[in-house]
Structure formats: structure tokens, C-alpha cells
Amino acid sequence: MTDRIWLTSYPPGVPADIDVTQYATLVELIEECFRTHAQRTACSFMGRDITYRQIDSLSEAFGAYLQSLGLVQGDRVAVMMPNVPQYLIAVTAVLRAGLVLVNVNPLYTARELEHQLKDSGAKAIVILENFAATLEKCIGATSVKHVVLAAMGDRLGLLKGTLVNYVVRHARKLVPPFNLPGAVRFNEAVARGTPATLNKPAIKSDDMAVLQYTGGTTGLSKGAVLMHRNLVANVLQNQVWAAPLMDTIPSSEQPTIVCALPLYHIFAFTYCMMLSMRLGGKLILIANPRDMPGMLKELSRHRIHLMPAVNTLFNGMANHPDFHTVDWSHLVAATGGGTAVQSAVAALWKEKTGKPILEGYGLSETSPTASGNPANTTEFTGTIGVPLPNTWMKLVDDDGVDAEPGEPGEIAIKGPQVMAGYWQRPDETAKVMTSDGYFRTGDIGVMDERGYFRIVDRKKDMVLVSGFNVYPTEIEEVVSQLAGVLECACVGIPDPKTGEAVKLIIVKKNPSLTEAQVRAWCKENLTAYKQPKVVEFRADLPKTPVGKILRRELRDKS
Numbered sequence: 001m002t003d004r005i006w007l008t009s010y011p012p013g014v015p016a017d018i019d020v021t022q023y024a025t026l027v028e029l030i031e032e033c034f035r036t037h038a039q040r041t042a043c044s045f046m047g048r049d050i051t052y053r054q055i056d057s058l059s060e061a062f063g064a065y066l067q068s069l070g071l072v073q074g075d076r077v078a079v080m081m082p083n084v085p086q087y088l089i090a091v092t093a094v095l096r097a098g099l100v101l102v103n104v105n106p107l108y109t110a111r112e113l114e115h116q117l118k119d120s121g122a123k124a125i126v127i128l129e130n131f132a133a134t135l136e137k138c139i140g141a142t143s144v145k146h147v148v149l150a151a152m153g154d155r156l157g158l159l160k161g162t163l164v165n166y167v168v169r170h171a172r173k174l175v176p177p178f179n180l181p182g183a184v185r186f187n188e189a190v191a192r193g194t195p196a197t198l199n200k201p202a203i204k205s206d207d208m209a210v211l212q213y214t215g216g217t218t219g220l221s222k223g224a225v226l227m228h229r230n231l232v233a234n235v236l237q238n239q240v241w242a243a244p245l246m247d248t249i250p251s252s253e254q255p256t257i258v259c260a261l262p263l264y265h266i267f268a269f270t271y272c273m274m275l276s277m278r279l280g281g282k283l284i285l286i287a288n289p290r291d292m293p294g295m296l297k298e299l300s301r302h303r304i305h306l307m308p309a310v311n312t313l314f315n316g317m318a319n320h321p322d323f324h325t326v327d328w329s330h331l332v333a334a335t336g337g338g339t340a341v342q343s344a345v346a347a348l349w350k351e352k353t354g355k356p357i358l359e360g361y362g363l364s365e366t367s368p369t370a371s372g373n374p375a376n377t378t379e380f381t382g383t384i385g386v387p388l389p390n391t392w393m394k395l396v397d398d399d400g401v402d403a404e405p406g407e408p409g410e411i412a413i414k415g416p417q418v419m420a421g422y423w424q425r426p427d428e429t430a431k432v433m434t435s436d437g438y439f440r441t442g443d444i445g446v447m448d449e450r451g452y453f454r455i456v457d458r459k460k461d462m463v464l465v466s467g468f469n470v471y472p473t474e475i476e477e478v479v480s481q482l483a484g485v486l487e488c489a490c491v492g493i494p495d496p497k498t499g500e501a502v503k504l505i506i507v508k509k510n511p512s513l514t515e516a517q518v519r520a521w522c523k524e525n526l527t528a529y530k531q532p533k534v535v536e537f538r539a540d541l542p543k544t545p546v547g548k549i550l551r552r553e554l555r556d557k558s
Contacts, residue, residue, distance in 0.1 A: 006386035006451025011244045011376040017390050018240050020233035020416045024205045027095050029232055030277060031056075037280035040254055044302070045085050045285040046164065048156050052280075055088055058190055063093035065193030069146050071123060073098035073201045076211060078117060078125040078144070079264070080104035080135075083285040085155040086186055087263050088273065090126045090148075095209060098201035102211045102223075103264040106131050107545050112221070114138035120211050120223060120423065126150060126186070130168070133176040150186040152287070205229035211423055212266050212364045223423030224364045233416035234367035235274045237388045242306075244375035245332040246279065249305055253330075255281035257306040258299060260289040260313060265546050266368040267337050271308050281306075289313060296322045303330045310338035310547035315345045315487070318352055319509070328353040333375070335360055337368075339548045340455060340473050342480040346380035356380050361455070365432070365439055367417040371453060382477075383454040384445075391415035392438075393453060395445060400434050408456055411445040412438035444471070461551055463492030463500050465529045470502055472551065475522075475530060479504060482521045484513035489541050491555045493534065504532035505554055507540055
């Protein structure tokens, strides 16, 4: 692809390319934010505000503590926490100390945690005590020598913090018994590091900043090596892409971003935490978005400008009876990612907030954002938009050859945000990187004449019915528009006649919905080979913590 036809779709003032080298490292960017926005609120958690100056001093002390343990530049430190202020402190400390952050899903089983700790070679872990029992089961098989234990109320002050910890530990019994000899409490670690000095090593742009493990939905979880320059580039790309909307916020107001997506996931890490810091914004930390009433109650206390979410979260919020208690009148953008946003959900969201969902696209391997719908988009497009500045995207066939115009192909991405490769897996890196520097995503897409891309599915999710390709996303998009459907998923099942057949799993919004109604709707909207052979109703669908529906798990149980 020699030209970027999508540039004509850029909003006025958004450049084709930006200077992604203005900061050599993420640390430079972070420390400038600390200096520039010292007095501002960096995050709000359970009614408690923490300023940038406080995050600055606390992370400097925590970084000094980590160095006092003998950790040296390049050592990996795992952080296993939900959205709590300690996450921000620990992560900025790890980076400022020249260490490498390993983001860990707090809901991992012992087997999954052991794999990630062993694979990364992490020497230390910062973990919320709620998950310490899981660590106890596997720590002996890893190289972790130092454990820092955080508690939910650590940064809420003595009185409130003590009360919150009591409720979490005893009333709700959310901290299973554990035994981790030698573990140090988070506040104690900060206290030990306070009198010390953080030795700031010389960090280079090509140094590893984050080991971001892939979700593992398509196989063994692999660590994407994200260098400082990758993440700096993506923060700046997201900033310039969002600028036409964020610039409409009155200068007297602090940009406020909802962080209900888990920070250990790259979408929230870059687009919520790092972009908020860059903007001098306030991050509303939601530790448990599954508690929808609690989340909406928290949001009702704030003036919200930016709402990043995934389809399931948008859907759950918009359908909740308390949704109206939040003042959405100041919202400038709702951004969707992680998985396809369905048009029925987008329509309901716009009906209730007046704002369209601007869908974007990216992966752990691209830091993550690669494309997005332009900021001046007024209606849901059903596409992943166009490539961001400095980014090239194309479609290739199985042999890596550019797909014919108008034909679907595997989306391949090239840009400064693309990872260096997979940690200690040159064979896996070779499989996804083309000779001309593009990353092969495994997602099948099409591109229209304006340069807008649309995903038709994951390669491995495709269903082959009598030689015809059936893309589950298309089926799900159609069925989700049927009144009475809350959520749905489509998978392929073995069939003696057609090789594979379509199975449809539905969660009802209206209990009176029948299989006959579903089949009539599908017959009306889908050609014969795309129509489901099996329709099943369930109470819920298996999902990752980010909200992606686990089709593989549905296939395995079919």
C-alpha cells in the first residue's frame, strides 16, 4: 500500500504524522506530568482524591524501596491489582526505577499466575491481599523473592481505610486465608523508601517498559515486549486523535476520565491511565464494575468527559435502571474497544446520552491503539475507523501478499506503537511479523474506498459451512438487534453434512423471547448457510475480565 487514502477522513487539524520522539521514555512523560499538574487531582477512589504531587512523592519512595531490595535496571516486577490508587503508585515507581512492569490479571488461577511469573522471570510482585492465596499456591515454582501486599483501604486515610479493610476482610470475606512469610505491607514499603533516594538510571527509548501478556484466548499467553518508545508514541497518538473533542472541554474544568476497564489491560493502561496523566486529567477509579449500582453511584458524583468501555459494559450501563442518575451532559466522547461494539448497543447509548460510541481498534502488541473513528464522527459507523497518525494498515492473504481491492484479508499494522516482539519467543515473533515490518493481527477485515476498516472476524473464529465462510460477528450483530436479546454469541459446531454448523447462544433481555422468534428473525436477515442450526438460551456468557466473550469456551462446551 503506497498511499494512505484514509487521510482524507481525518478531522481538520489532525496531522498525518506527529513527532513521537519528543519524549525518549515514558518516565520523561510521566515526570513532566507530575511537575506540570502537581496541584491537580490525579485520581479519585471511593470518595478520596489523590493529587499528582502525592503520586509523585509516593512513587519515588516506593521506587527507592524496590531498589533497596537489590532489584536492578531491567528486572521484572509483577503488579497484580484491580483499579486502586496503589496501582498508579506502584507502576510509576517501577518505571522510574528502571524496572520492567509485568501487568497481571488479578483473577488469574494459580496455574495461570505461575505461567506468567515463570515466563517473565519476575523477581518481585505487588499484589492486593485479596489474591494472595492464589500467589501462595504457586510462588515456590517461580523466581519471585519479594512480595508487597496492598490492601483495598491503604490510601484512604486511617479511619476510612481501616473501615474499608475491615469490611473487605471480615464482613464480605473477600480475603481468603494465606501464608506468605516475609511479605511487606504496601504502606510499610512506602515508609521504608521515604528516607531513601531513588536512583534514576539512564533509560533509553529502546528499553523494555512493559511486558504485556496477551489474553490467551487463542493459545498460551505470550508477553508482548512494549518498549518505552512504543508506549510514548501511542499516548501521543491517542492525544492528537482525541484532541478535537477534548479541546471542547472548558479550560476551567479538569478533564475527567472514567476508568472502569481493568488497568492491567493495555486498553485501560494506555488510554485511561497514561492518556489521563498526559492531559492532566482526573481518573475515576472503579475497582469493581460488576457492581453496577455502586459504579453508577460513584459516577454520579463527578462531571464526566471521557468514557472508554467495551460493548458489554456500555450495554450493562445503558440498560441499568440507575443510568439516569449520572449527569452525562458533559460527556465529549464514549470510546469503544476490546471487542466489537454492536449497533443495537450503540443506538441505545446515543439515545440515552446524545453521544455516539466511537469505536477503535488495537491489541496488546500495538500498545494498543492502531485505528479509531475520527473525533468528528456523529453516528456509530460499525467500523474500527481509520489508522491513527504515523500508522499504516493493510490487508494480506495467508501468504502475506496484499489482498485484492475489496477483498477481505488479515489486518496488518505498521507504526511506532508496534511491539518489539514476543518475550523470549523468536519463533512466535517470526509468525506475526512480515518482512516489511507489519504485524499480522489474526483479525480478518475489509477496507472501503475511504480507508475505513471493518473487522469481519478472528481467523480462528470463522465457521466453515459447506465451503462457505461464516463470520460469527456478523451473526451476533444481526441477532443483537432482535428485541428481547440482551447478549449473544455464535460458534461453530461439528456437523456430519456440512462440516461445521452455526450454534447461537443467547442471553434473554425479555423472558418471553422464543426460539421460533429467533429463527424467524435469522431467516429474515441471514442467508440459509448462515442461519443457526442450534439455538441455546443461557443465563450468562463466559467473558474475560475485560468483557470479551470467550467463544473458545463456548466451542469447547458445545
